[in-house]
Amino acid sequence: MTRRDWQWVEKWFRDAELDQRLGPLDGEWLEHVLSDREGVQLVVETVSGTPVALVGCAWDPAGSEHGITDFAVCPWTRRTGIGQRALKSALGWHGHPPTTRWVAFVDPDNHAAQAFFSATGWHPDGLDDGMYRFSVEPGCG
Template sequence: MLSGRTGGVLLVRRFCRDDWDWVQEWFRDPVLDQELGPLDDEWLEHVLTDPGSAELVVIRESEPVALVGCVWGPIEHTVSDIAVPRSLRRSGVGSLALRAVLTWRGHPPVSRWVAYVHPSNPAAFGFFTEQGWEHFGIDDGMHTFRLVLT
């Protein structure tokens, strides 16, 4: 649970099959579809059954405000995706959702997180930079960001 400047308390829970309809609606947005999509039944089954990862729903006042993918590793976890609806972009909810996800008690414990950003996604590059994640250059064609938790 996390309270933030955009109002309301944020709750984090695992994605479930009942979320599929609103997620598909969000991804009708060309920006989300281009950067993170397309989503299909294979994606749905993967996020519902993969024991090494979690797709997390961040909720404020009973409404989803972010979808954040996490892959769990033995040394560091990876943020695999962050999606917010078009109506909430640049409102600060993405920052709050990321903090809520990083502090969610359902993760296996680690002290480090990593994120990979495609070079054609300057918005994501700026987002992780603004969040204080350290840029480590390009690895396998992707910008690498790391955050060490204290």
């Protein structure tokens, strides 16, 4: 993600569902993302360059478990299957340090996200600090 992406990111987060689940976003969040060196916010685009997903990744220095910190799909393409392709693309990005596992945490009331991770091959690991934990090995899911 770069500073120029902020315009469309801010527009996406005007969507009530996205804002409720992952927002609100502000300038402080943007500055953190742009300066973070222990992870990355990946912009997944169509072949024509249109953003379709924003995927936050936190890298484990030991390489045992990298995490998905946030996963936002363009609101007007939600539930079209683009999310599955976007997540696979983000996990397959060659800029990630090596890892043995990816994890994601989902709010207990976010049934759509729970169904999404289950449908894409992520293993439900139960509750962890009040959130549902999902995991997958690289190359799976």
